[in-house]
Amino acid sequence: MKEFKVNSLITLRLIDGKTVLLVNGQEFKQCKMLLLNVLVESEEVEALNSIDEIAEDLDFRMETKRDFVNVTEEEEFKGHCSNLQVWAENLYDTELLHKSLAFPLLKALSENGDRFAKQRFAEEIIRRYKYGNKTVRSFLIEEGYLSGSSSDNIIDGILIPREAAFLEKIMEFGENYEIVPYFYKMAGISHNKSYLSLNDGKIRELEIRIGDDLNRIPREIENLSNLNALYISVNRLYYGNLFEEEFSLPSLKRLVIDWDSAEDIPDSFYYFPNLRCLQIKGPYERQFKPYIYFEKSGTKLAHLRELELYFLDIKKIPMEVIEKLQEKKVRISL
Known part of the structure; x- marks a missing residue:
C-alpha cells in the first residue's frame, strides 16, 4: 500500500x-x-x-x-x-x-x-x-449548495447592483430568500420560506409576501429586467393598494397571486404589459369574496393567453371585456 x-x-x-x-x-x-x-x-x-x-x-x-x-x-x-x-x-x-x-x-x-x-x-x-x-x-x-447561502451573500455576491438594491429593499421588511433552480419544482408557494431563482446574476422568478410590514409592490421592481414570473402572497389581515406605486415591468410573463384578504383587488395588471398568464386565487373560506377590477387591464394586455380567477367576485368586470378576451382566444377560468 x-x-x-x-x-x-x-x-x-x-x-x-x-x-x-x-x-x-x-x-x-x-x-x-x-x-x-x-x-x-x-x-x-x-x-x-x-x-x-x-x-x-x-x-x-x-x-x-x-x-x-x-x-x-x-x-x-x-x-x-x-x-x-x-x-x-x-x-x-x-x-x-x-x-x-x-x-x-x-x-x-x-x-x-x-x-x-x-x-x-x-x-x-x-x-x-x-x-x-x-x-x-x-x-x-x-446539489443544494446555494440553499445554505444567506440573503446577504446572495445580494453582495451574486446579483447585479440594480437587482441587489431591490432585494435589499424587500429584505428591510424581514424577508429572507433561498435560491431554487426553478419554481415549477416547488409544490405551490411555501408558507415557511421565500424563494427566488436566478439567471446570470438576475432574478428570473420571485416570491413576495405582502402584509403589515411590506404593504405594496415597490416601484423598484422595474429594476428586475429579467423577471419572468412573480408570485405574490397577500395575508388575510392586509388592507391597502397592492399596486399603489405605478411602474412598468415588460419582462413579466406570469403573475400568480394568492389573495387571502377581504380587500378588493385593484385594476393595475397593465403594469405588466407583456403578461401572458394571470392567476389569482381569492380567500376560499370568506363568505363575502373580494371584488376584482379588470376593465383597463382586460383591454390593454394584448399578449394575455390565460386568465384564472378563483374565489373572487367578478361582477365589476364588464361582460364586454370578457367577450373581447374570448375573441382573442384567451383561456378563461372563473
Missing part, C-alpha cells in the same frame, strides 16, 4: 490498484476522481477557465475522436496526489478540481474542523455561481 498525505486531513492511498481518498481518516466516497492528461501551457487549455470546462471540452471531443492515454495504476495515483496537492497549495481553488469533487470535499473538510476550508466553502459557492458556466451554476443549485 502506498500513501500520500496532502495535509492533516487529506490522505490518498493506493490499495489493490485503486486510489482511495480519505478525509480525517475516513474514506471519502462522494467524489469523482478526474485525471486529465493535458498540457497546462497549451493555448487550447489556457482559453478554458476551470477543470470543469476542460472536462466538458474533452467529453465533447471524445464523442468523435477516441484519444485515450493509457496510464498505470501507480501513475494514476501519482496524478491524483499531484492534483490534490496543487489544489491545497492554491487555497482550495475549486476551478482546479472537478466540481463534483471540489465542493463535496470542501464541505467535508469544513465539517471536520478545517476553519479555512469552511471560509473558502462559502466564498467559492458564491464566486463559482456568479462567474462559473451554466453547468457549474446548475450543479450548485441542484
Whole structure:
C-alpha cells in the first residue's frame, strides 16, 4: 500500500490498484476522481477557465475522436496526489478540481474542523455561481449548495447592483430568500420560506409576501429586467393598494397571486404589459369574496393567453371585456 498525505486531513492511498481518498481518516466516497492528461501551457487549455470546462471540452471531443492515454495504476495515483496537492497549495481553488469533487470535499473538510476550508466553502459557492458556466451554476443549485447561502451573500455576491438594491429593499421588511433552480419544482408557494431563482446574476422568478410590514409592490421592481414570473402572497389581515406605486415591468410573463384578504383587488395588471398568464386565487373560506377590477387591464394586455380567477367576485368586470378576451382566444377560468 502506498500513501500520500496532502495535509492533516487529506490522505490518498493506493490499495489493490485503486486510489482511495480519505478525509480525517475516513474514506471519502462522494467524489469523482478526474485525471486529465493535458498540457497546462497549451493555448487550447489556457482559453478554458476551470477543470470543469476542460472536462466538458474533452467529453465533447471524445464523442468523435477516441484519444485515450493509457496510464498505470501507480501513475494514476501519482496524478491524483499531484492534483490534490496543487489544489491545497492554491487555497482550495475549486476551478482546479472537478466540481463534483471540489465542493463535496470542501464541505467535508469544513465539517471536520478545517476553519479555512469552511471560509473558502462559502466564498467559492458564491464566486463559482456568479462567474462559473451554466453547468457549474446548475450543479450548485441542484446539489443544494446555494440553499445554505444567506440573503446577504446572495445580494453582495451574486446579483447585479440594480437587482441587489431591490432585494435589499424587500429584505428591510424581514424577508429572507433561498435560491431554487426553478419554481415549477416547488409544490405551490411555501408558507415557511421565500424563494427566488436566478439567471446570470438576475432574478428570473420571485416570491413576495405582502402584509403589515411590506404593504405594496415597490416601484423598484422595474429594476428586475429579467423577471419572468412573480408570485405574490397577500395575508388575510392586509388592507391597502397592492399596486399603489405605478411602474412598468415588460419582462413579466406570469403573475400568480394568492389573495387571502377581504380587500378588493385593484385594476393595475397593465403594469405588466407583456403578461401572458394571470392567476389569482381569492380567500376560499370568506363568505363575502373580494371584488376584482379588470376593465383597463382586460383591454390593454394584448399578449394575455390565460386568465384564472378563483374565489373572487367578478361582477365589476364588464361582460364586454370578457367577450373581447374570448375573441382573442384567451383561456378563461372563473
